[in-house]
Amino acid sequence: MERTFLAIKPDGVQRGLVGEVIQRFERKGYKLVGMKMMQVPRETAENHYGEHKGKPFFDGLVDYITSAPIVAMAWEGNNVVAAARQIVGATNPQNAAPGTIRGDFAVDIGRNIIHGSDSVESGIRELGIFFKPEELTGWERNVDRWIQE
Ligand code: DAT
Ligand code: MG
Numbered sequence: 001m002e003r004t005f006l007a008i009k010p011d012g013v014q015r016g017l018v019g020e021v022i023q024r025f026e027r028k029g030y031k032l033v034g035m036k037m038m039q040v041p042r043e044t045a046e047n048h049y050g051e052h053k054g055k056p057f058f059d060g061l062v063d064y065i066t067s068a069p070i071v072a073m074a075w076e077g078n079n080v081v082a083a084a085r086q087i088v089g090a091t092n093p094q095n096a097a098p099g100t101i102r103g104d105f106a107v108d109i110g111r112n113i114i115h116g117s118d119s120v121e122s123g124i125r126e127l128g129i130f131f132k133p134e135e136l137t138g139w140e141r142n143v144d145r146w147i148q149e
Contacts, residue, residue, distance in 0.1 A: 005126035010068035034074030
C-alpha cells in the first residue's frame with residue numbers, strides 16, 4: 001500500500017492548525033501510520049531538502065523548518081502521494097486553490113504550513129529520513145472496507 005510523508009511545518013504548529021490539517025486527511029479516508037512531534041536537526045533538514053541545495057531560498061528554508069517543532073507523519077492509502085499533494089495545494093499559497101490547505105491557511109511561500117512528498121520515491125526516501133521502520137505502524141482499520149472496495 002502506498003505511503004507518503006507529510007509534515008506540519010513550524011508555522012502550522014504555532015498557529016494551532018495541527019488538528020485541522022490531520023482532520024483533512026482522516027476525513028478523506030487515508031490512514032495515519034506514524035506520527036511524532038520533533039524539532040528537526042539542521043543536518044536532517046538539509047538532507048530532506050537536498051534537491052534545493054544551492055538555491056537562493058535554501059538557507060532560509062532550513063532556518064524556518066528547524067526554528068520550532070514540526071509534526072512529522074506517515075499516511076497510507078490508495079494513490080495517497082498524489083492525492084495528498086492535491087489536498088496540500090500549490091507550493092506558493094498565492095496560487096493555491098481555495099479548499100486546499102495552503103489555499104485556505106497560508107499567504108507566503110516561505111510559510112506554507114505543510115510538506116508533502118512529491119512522488120512515491122520521494123515518499124519512501126523522506127519517510128526513511130524521519131522514521132525508523134519500527135515507528136511506522138501497520139494496522140487494520142474496521143472501516144477500511146467502507147472506504148476502499
Ligand atoms: P513543495 O513544498 O510544494 O514540494 P518545493 O519542493 O519546490 O515545494 O520547495 C520546498 C519548499 O521550499 C516549499 O514548500 C517552499 C520553499 N520554496 C520553494 N520555492 C521557493 C521560492 N521560489 N522562494 C522561496 N521559497 C521557496
Ligand atoms: Mg517538494
